[in-house]
Amino acid sequence: MFKQQAKELFTQAMVTLWSHKFRSFLTVLGVVIGTATVIGVASLASGLEAGFKEQIEQFGTNVAFVSRWGGGPRHTELTEEERQRKPITLEDAVALSQLPSVVAASPILRPPGMPPAVKFRNNEVRTPQLRGVWSSYASTREVTIASGRFFTEAEDEHRAEVCIIGFDIADKLLSGYEPLDKEILIGNKVFKVIGVLEKSKSPFGGGGPPVDSLIFILYTVMHGMYPMQDDHWVALGAKQGELNKLIDEAKELLRRRRHVPYDKPDSFEINTPSGILESFNKMLLMVSMIVIPIVGVALLVGGIGVMNIMLVSVTERTKEIGVRRAIGARRADIIWQFLLEASTLTGVGGLIGIAFGFLISLLLNVLMPNLPSRVPLIWVAIGFSVSVAIGLIAGIYPAFKASRLDPIEALRYE
Numbered sequence: 001m002f003k004q005q006a007k008e009l010f011t012q013a014m015v016t017l018w019s020h021k022f023r024s025f026l027t028v029l030g031v032v033i034g035t036a037t038v039i040g041v042a043s044l045a046s047g048l049e050a051g052f053k054e055q056i057e058q059f060g061t062n063v064a065f066v067s068r069w070g071g072g073p074r075h076t077e078l079t080e081e082e083r084q085r086k087p088i089t090l091e092d093a094v095a096l097s098q099l100p101s102v103v104a105a106s107p108i109l110r111p112p113g114m115p116p117a118v119k120f121r122n123n124e125v126r127t128p129q130l131r132g133v134w135s136s137y138a139s140t141r142e143v144t145i146a147s148g149r150f151f152t153e154a155e156d157e158h159r160a161e162v163c164i165i166g167f168d169i170a171d172k173l174l175s176g177y178e179p180l181d182k183e184i185l186i187g188n189k190v191f192k193v194i195g196v197l198e199k200s201k202s203p204f205g206g207g208g209p210p211v212d213s214l215i216f217i218l219y220t221v222m223h224g225m226y227p228m229q230d231d232h233w234v235a236l237g238a239k240q241g242e243l244n245k246l247i248d249e250a251k252e253l254l255r256r257r258r259h260v261p262y263d264k265p266d267s268f269e270i271n272t273p274s275g276i277l278e279s280f281n282k283m284l285l286m287v288s289m290i291v292i293p294i295v296g297v298a299l300l301v302g303g304i305g306v307m308n309i310m311l312v313s314v315t316e317r318t319k320e321i322g323v324r325r326a327i328g329a330r331r332a333d334i335i336w337q338f339l340l341e342a343s344t345l346t347g348v349g350g351l352i353g354i355a356f357g358f359l360i361s362l363l364l365n366v367l368m369p370n371l372p373s374r375v376p377l378i379w380v381a382i383g384f385s386v387s388v389a390i391g392l393i394a395g396i397y398p399a400f401k402a403s404r405l406d407p408i409e410a411l412r413y414e
Contacts, residue, residue, distance in 0.1 A: 039357020132222020
C-alpha cells in the first residue's frame, strides 16, 4: 500500500515538474552549480593526490632528505628563525653518510639563482633543473634509467664531465638523435650524456623539481662551477626497516654539529616521501576549506529558490489541494506530496550537476593530460544526497503550509 502510494506521489511530482520544465531548471540552477563544483573540485583533488602519491612512491620507502628549509608544498613565508638558519654543508653531508643506519648518502648541490642554459647544436633548453650529486645518489632512492647508466665511482674520483638527463631534456634537446654519448653544452662546459631518466608518471617531482627536467652531473664538477655555493640537500638511504632510526640519528648528529640548545627546535628539516605527501594533502585540505563555503552559498541560493517556487506552487494549486482534501486526502498525504516534489526537483538538479561534474573532469583530462582527474564515487553519492536533502529542508515550510489549508476555503479559491 505504502509502496503504491509513494509511486503515485512520485509520478505526480514528475508530471508537475515536467509541466514547468524551464521554471524548474531555473529553480535548481544553484543546486546544479553547487553539485557540479563539488564533483569537479573533488575529481581534480583526487586525481592530483593519486598522481602525487604515485610520483612520491617512486622515491621508495627508505629515503630521507635533509635540507635547511625542507621540501614539499609550502603555503607560508619563511619565519625569522628559518631565514637565520645556517646552510647544510658538505661536511654535514659527509658526517651524515657515516651514520650506522645509512646504507648510502649523497649531497645534492643546486646552482644559485637561474640555472645555466643547456645547448645541443641549434637546440636549447633555458630552464633545466641542474643537480650535482655523488655516484652513490642512485643507491639512496629509486632512480629509473630508461637508457644508459648512472655515474660510477671511477667517474666520481676523476671528476668526469658526464651527465644523466631527464626525458624532457632528451626530447627537446636531442630530438631525432640517439642521446647516449652525445656532447651537450651546460653553461660553458661540455658534458657527455651517459644516461636518460625514465619519463615521469605524473607532473610532480615528489615536491621538488619536475623529474623530466632534471640533469645530474657529478658533485665535484658542479662544485667547481659554483665554488661559492655551500647550501646543500642531502639524500639518505636507510637500511631496510630503519628509516625512523636513521631520522633520529640524523637529528641528533645535526643538532650537535649545529650547536642547537636542547630547548630549541631543529634548525634544519628532514623530509620523507610520506611526509611530503602529508604536506600536499594538507594543502589540498586548505583549498577544500576555501571551496566548500563557495559551494555552500550556491546550494543555499538553490534551496531558497526551491522554497520560493514551492510556495508559489502552493498558491497556484490551492484549489487542487482543496479537492484532494475533500475526497479524503490526509494532511500527511499533502505534506509528503510537496516534500517529494521538492526533493525530486533538487534531486534532478543534483543529477544534472553530477553530469556536468563528470564533463568537467573529462575536459580537464583532455585539456591537461598531464594533470590527472578522476571522479570519486563517494563524492557522487554525497553530491546527490546533499541535493535531495536540500529539497527536503526547503520543502518543509511550503508542505506544512499546504497541509494546513482549510478544504472549504481552498475549494472557493480562484
